[in-house]
Amino acid sequence: MRTIAIVKRVLREMLRDKRTLALMFIAPLFILSLMYFLFQNNSTSVAKIGVSNVDTSLVKALKNQHTDLASYGTHANAKTTIRQHNLAAFIHEEDGKLTVTYSNSQPSDTALVKQALQGGVTKLKVQALVAATKTQKRVLQQQAKVLKTVMAQQQKLQAAQGTTRGQTATVGNSTSPKAVPAYTVTSHYLYGNSDSTFFDTFLPVLLGFFVFFFVFLISGISLLNERTTGTLTRLLATPVRRGEIITGYLVGYGIFAVIQTIITVTFALTVFNVHMLGSVWIILLINFLLAMVALSMGIFISTFANSEFQMVQFIPLLIVPQVFFSGIITIATMPDWLQWLAHIFPLYYGGDALMNVATRGFGLGDVSGDLWILVLFAVVFTALNVVGLKRYRRV
């Protein structure tokens, strides 16, 4: 009964505060859209490469949709040319040795050049090998004519394999005069498609993060207001139970958190056409649990703040590190102590569960471990909150 009164009051207050409502419901959509467009064009970047005295066959091999080549004189200086023409890299060949100078002001451009270089060199090697194999083929065919026995054929096969060291598949049917088969690669993607960007992969985690962040901020600050304006003390001068206050808050803000989650997830699924392997219901459930953790944590943290400003100071301390451990950066490759540290953050479990469900199609049973830990976080913080109110009233 009293809990319902508190829930009604929280809802009413929230509905009156249009700005906060907008922040909770529209801000995540705005940021998501912004990120969507920011991370869209990752396949159109082109690295400018300057070449000097490089063999034409290699220059040809270097050309692809991500490179733009320009020739410079034999004695062009790498440093100055890069600066003058804003190049990503400068390649100079002398006595068959390649010297590459990277500008490296854009690591992504450097990666493109490295890729092109590696691809180009491999392409040349393969061409050379194919040529070599063809010559060998001719020799072997001559031998075959001489030794027309089955045994000889086998020996010849072994010899062919030995010399080519398994480089190409053409060796196996060396007796046939067929040309090198052109490989066609068919790719299959478990999650997303060939157009998948950073955004698509991390969207599930981002969803969880936004829910966590906004619920934490709003619930923390509203309880802080209740402390600083004295209404919390006033509340506790009525026969209300401490648990009823906390429950009222959890339910009241929980309703907004659910609405926020539904809006954000629906927006991501329909507008961005993001495809999820697992069930949307599990995604919603995980987000709801994250909201509950954020809610109880926000209320708890507000105990340690004396003003809204101090509450905001907790964001770099408690919220930003969670982003690092939410799965956006691969946790498995972190140093051991960081991996251990990751385990104290709720978003680590939330992010893990969201990624697994969205990109690997895990079911409820597969992520139940993460979910239970989130429930545990929420329960512990809620209990701490109920005990913490003893500060205001002894019973």
Next chain:
Amino acid sequence: MAQPMIDVRDVAKRFGDNVVLKQINLHLPAGRVLGLIGPSGAGKTTLVKSILGMEKVDAGTTTVLGTQMPNRQIMQKIGYMAQSDALYETLTARENLRFFGELMGVKGPALAKSITHVAQVVNLTAMLDRRVSAYSGGMKRRLSLAIALIADPDLLILDEPTVGIDPELRQQIWAELRTLKQHGKAILVTTHVMDEAERCDELMLIREGIALAQGTPTQLKQEYAVDTIEQVFLKAGRLQDENHSDR
């Protein structure tokens, strides 16, 4: 004799090294108005909160309606008005009243009736559906008083109830308090307005956490051989300071 509404025995309280209350004894029967007077920082609010069971006391006991505090159920029978207005500014006065009424356990038609009544008492009927953020300081004070009255409590504890309220309305509020008293309610009021002190049935002077004097206004004036409560207050304070310098 009837059961006392408030019975405070040997209550002491300190915050760190700062002694706020020393051996306070207070007794309030039904149908009486007790005024707690003293300068700010004297420990009035701490005493009030100890009586409500919201502040932990270091020694002594506080009993309200025969039950030792803290006790959650008893709070239903206490109407409390805090020193600072604790109101939800984005809600209307009616919504504030309804919310606190519900928390105090008043339900349905009784609540609606009670809202109408208390609004009348504090003269806010016309402004009930306005948001509290649009209220003046005095209006907020009146709304806080209305909230204290919402559950028709047996005991009223009012911490500085008439700060920022104009003289005319102050008269009305005191008239209402007298009516409540005649209906057998006990009222504990803290104040530092001396003419209000004269209206109390009984007074208790607190200074530096010590109860300096206790009695009816007339008794106190006789005891200190002065004409006004204000003079009683000043004289008692001087005597306390002299005692201190003796030690």
